[in-house]
Amino acid sequence: MIILHNVSKNFGQFKAVKSVSLSVKNGEIHGIIGASGAGKSTLLRLMNLLEIPDAGDVDINGKKLTRMRGKDLRQARKSIGMIFQHFNLVANKTVYENVAMPLKLSKFPRRERKNRVMECLQFVGLERFMDKYPAQLSGGQKQRVAIARALANNPQVLLCDEPTSSLDPNTTAEVLSVLENVNKSLGVTIVIVSHEMDVIKSICNRVTVMSDGEVYNTVSIEPKGIRVIDSNPQNFVEQLTKDGEIGHA
Numbered sequence: 001m002i003i004l005h006n007v008s009k010n011f012g013q014f015k016a017v018k019s020v021s022l023s024v025k026n027g028e029i030h031g032i033i034g035a036s037g038a039g040k041s042t043l044l045r046l047m048n049l050l051e052i053p054d055a056g057d058v059d060i061n062g063k064k065l066t067r068m069r070g071k072d073l074r075q076a077r078k079s080i081g082m083i084f085q086h087f088n089l090v091a092n093k094t095v096y097e098n099v100a101m102p103l104k105l106s107k108f109p110r111r112e113r114k115n116r117v118m119e120c121l122q123f124v125g126l127e128r129f130m131d132k133y134p135a136q137l138s139g140g141q142k143q144r145v146a147i148a149r150a151l152a153n154n155p156q157v158l159l160c161d162e163p164t165s166s167l168d169p170n171t172t173a174e175v176l177s178v179l180e181n182v183n184k185s186l187g188v189t190i191v192i193v194s195h196e197m198d199v200i201k202s203i204c205n206r207v208t209v210m211s212d213g214e215v216y217n218t219v220s221i222e223p224k225g226i227r228v229i230d231s232n233p234q235n236f237v238e239q240l241t242k243d244g245e246i247g248h249a
């Protein structure tokens with residue numbers, strides 16, 4: 001479904017992505033992991049041409065995104081949603097207005113917009129928050145609004161750039177479970193960049209490891225499921241010590 005053919009991206013003299021070839025399969029949750037600066041976010045942004053490659057091609061569903069221009073490119077991009085580490089919600093618009101924005105831009109029929117916005121907000125469990133502003137929401141709620149906004153135009157693919165890196169463990173689990181639901185119930189293919197191994201192991205079917213602008217390897221894994229840590233502080237401590245991640249001070 002998404003195929004990168006020898007894709008490269010340079011920033012000045014610096015080669016951030018070096019002739020990468022990679023395919024993301026229909027319906028999978030594909031993780032991209034690697035050290036800071038390995039080129040993960042750049043690779044993700046090349047998939048929807050937020051970064052224009054210096055060389056190589058990007059295919060989506062057999063169509064060459066890299067050869068498209070204007071209206072065709074805008075149309076093809078509608079099938080790819082994206083969410084970000086810092087949510088990128090518009091601060092002076094309500095939750096409802098944030099989710100309605102991509103529908104306005106894509107000229108979604110005006111009469112059907114309200115239903116579509118409410119459907120997306122229900123999917124992420126935030127319909128009661130429709131009149132709130134982003135500043136009135138928690139981090140997890142903001143990311144769920146961002147997911148609702150990314151789903152508005154019914155994408156086939158959702159690109160996620162460090163979607164849980166600003167969140168605590170419980171909120172991370174909550175957002176991952178929404179993403180899993182997006183994949184399982186809506187059939188949306190997900191590509192998720194994260195430096196958190198736990199996040200990648202909990203929901204991904206295949207993982208690409210990047211190193212120094214190149215693909216080091218792509219491996220299939222069995223997702224371990226999303227582990228919710230009880231927010232009761234005593235249970236939190238027990239969970240940590242049981243896993244051997246910290247000792248008692």
Ligand SMILES: Nc1ncnc2c1ncn2[C@@H]1O[C@H](COP(=O)(O)OP(=O)(O)OP(=O)(O)O)[C@@H](O)[C@H]1O
Nearest residue numbers: 011014016034035036037038039040041042043195
């Ligand atoms: N717009 C840009 N201009 C110049 N250099 C950039 C730009 N975007 C990324 N880079 C550089 O390209 C390299 C890869 O960046 P990228 O954000 O893709 O890495 P990453 O693996 O996602 O790392 P991190 O986990 O730290 O975000 C880094 O050295 C970064 O500084």
